[in-house]
Amino acid sequence: MLFTGLLGISRPLRTWADKVPSQCAVCHAWPSQRICNACAARFAQPATRCQRCALRVPPGVAVCGACVHSPPSFDACVAAVDYAYPWADALAHFKFRGDPGWARALATLMRSTPWMEPALDAADRVLSIPLSAERLRERGFNQSALLARHLAGPRSDTRTLLRLHASEAQSGLPRAQRLRNLRGAFAIEPAHAAALRGQRVVLVDDVMTTGATMQAATLALREAGVAHVTCAVLARTGLD
Numbered sequence: 001m002l003f004t005g006l007l008g009i010s011r012p013l014r015t016w017a018d019k020v021p022s023q024c025a026v027c028h029a030w031p032s033q034r035i036c037n038a039c040a041a042r043f044a045q046p047a048t049r050c051q052r053c054a055l056r057v058p059p060g061v062a063v064c065g066a067c068v069h070s071p072p073s074f075d076a077c078v079a080a081v082d083y084a085y086p087w088a089d090a091l092a093h094f095k096f097r098g099d100p101g102w103a104r105a106l107a108t109l110m111r112s113t114p115w116m117e118p119a120l121d122a123a124d125r126v127l128s129i130p131l132s133a134e135r136l137r138e139r140g141f142n143q144s145a146l147l148a149r150h151l152a153g154p155r156s157d158t159r160t161l162l163r164l165h166a167s168e169a170q171s172g173l174p175r176a177q178r179l180r181n182l183r184g185a186f187a188i189e190p191a192h193a194a195a196l197r198g199q200r201v202v203l204v205d206d207v208m209t210t211g212a213t214m215q216a217a218t219l220a221l222r223e224a225g226v227a228h229v230t231c232a233v234l235a236r237t238g239l240d
Contacts, residue, residue: 022034024036024038024039025086025090025093026039026043026086027039033105034101034102034104034105035090035105035109039086040109040112043081043085043086043087044080044081044087044109044112046113046114047082048060048061049077049078049079049236050062050063050064050067050077051063051076051077052064052067052071052072052074052075052076052077053066053067053072053077053208053211054077054078054079054208054231054233054236055236055238056082056236056238072211072214072215072218073215073218073219073222073229074203074214074215074218074229074230074231075228075229075230076115076119076229076230076231077208077211077214077230077231077232077233077236078113078114078115078116078119078230078231078232078233079113079208079233079234079235079236080109080110080112080113080116080233080234080235081109081234081235081236082235082236082237082238083207083209083235083236083237083238084235087234087235088235090102090105090106091106091143091206091207091234091235094106094143094206095139095143095206096139098139098140100141100143100146103143103146103147103149103150104150106147106206106234107146107147107150107151108150109234110147110151110232110233110234111151116232119202119230119232120151120152120202120232122200123152123155123200123201123202123230124155124199124200124201125155125156125157125160125199125201125202126148126151126152126155126156126157126201126202126204126232127148127156127157127158127160127161127201127202127203127204127217127221128142128144128145128147128148128156128157128158128161128203128204128205129144129161129163129203129204129205129213129214129217130142130144130145130158130161130162130163130186131144131163132163132165133163142158143206144204144205144206145158147204147206147234148204151202151204151232152202156204159189159192160188160189160192160196161186161187161188161189161203161217161220161221162186162187162188162189163185163186164184164185164186164187165184165185183216185216186216186217186219186220187220188220188221188223188224193224196221196224196225196226197224197225197226198225198226198227199226199227199228200226200227200228200229200230201221201226201228201229201230202229202230202231202232203217203218203221203229203230203231203232204231204232204233205231205232205233206233206234206235207233207234207235207236207237208231208233208235208236208237209237211231214231218231
C-alpha cells in the first residue's frame with residue numbers, strides 16, 4: 001500500500017514489518033517484534049522528569065529550576081526515554097535511513113510512558129511538528145506526523161500547524177541561536193485558526209533538545225488562542 005498524503009510518503013509504509021515476527025532490532029532475539037518486551041523493559045524505564053520540560057530531575061522534584069525561573073511557552077512535556085542507546089540508533093534508522101516502519105514501535109513506547117495516555121485523552125487534537133517542504137522531499141516522510149498518527153489515529157492533525165520556511169541545521173547550536181533560527185518558522189492554517197481557540201493540544205515531535213522548536217510552534221498556537229499545550233516526544237536529550 002502506498003500512502004502519498006500529507007505525511008509526504010512516496011514509498012510503501014511497510015507496516016507489515018511490525019506484524020510479521022522478526023528479530024528484535026536491539027538484542028536480535030527471534031521471533032520478536034521490532035523492539036522486544038525485554039529490551040523495552042531494560043532500556044525504557046520510567047524516569048523522574050520535570051513536568052514542564054521533561055529533563056531528568058531528582059525524585060520528589062516536580063519542576064526544574066530552569067523552568068521555575070523561565071517557564072516555557074508550553075504547559076507540560078512528556079518524554080518516553082533519554083536520547084541514548086538504543087533509541088538514538090533507532091531514530092537514526094527511522095529518520096535518515098528511510099524506514100517508516102519504526103513509527104508503530106516507537107509510538108507504542110511513547111504511549112506506555114506515564115502521563116502520556118492522560119495527555120492524549122484530554123487533548124482536543126494532536127498536532128505534529130511539520131517539516132519544511134525541502135526536508136520533506138529529502139526524507140520522504142515526516143517522522144513526527146507518523147508518530148502522531150499511531151498515537152492518536154483520526155485525532156492526529158497534519159493540516160493546522162504549518163512550517164513556513166526551513167531553518168538552518170540546529171545541531172550543536174545553543175538555545176538562543178536555535179530560537180532565532182526558528183523565529184517565524186511556524187504559522188496556523190487560517191481556515192483552521194478559529195477552531196483552535198480554547199482547545200487543548202498535544203504537540204508531537206521525535207526528539208527534544210533545547211525545546212526551541214516546541215517553543216516556537218507553541219507560540220504560534222498561543223496566538224490562535226490555544227488554551228493548553230502538552231509536548232510529547234519520544235526522546236529527550238540532557239541538553240537545555
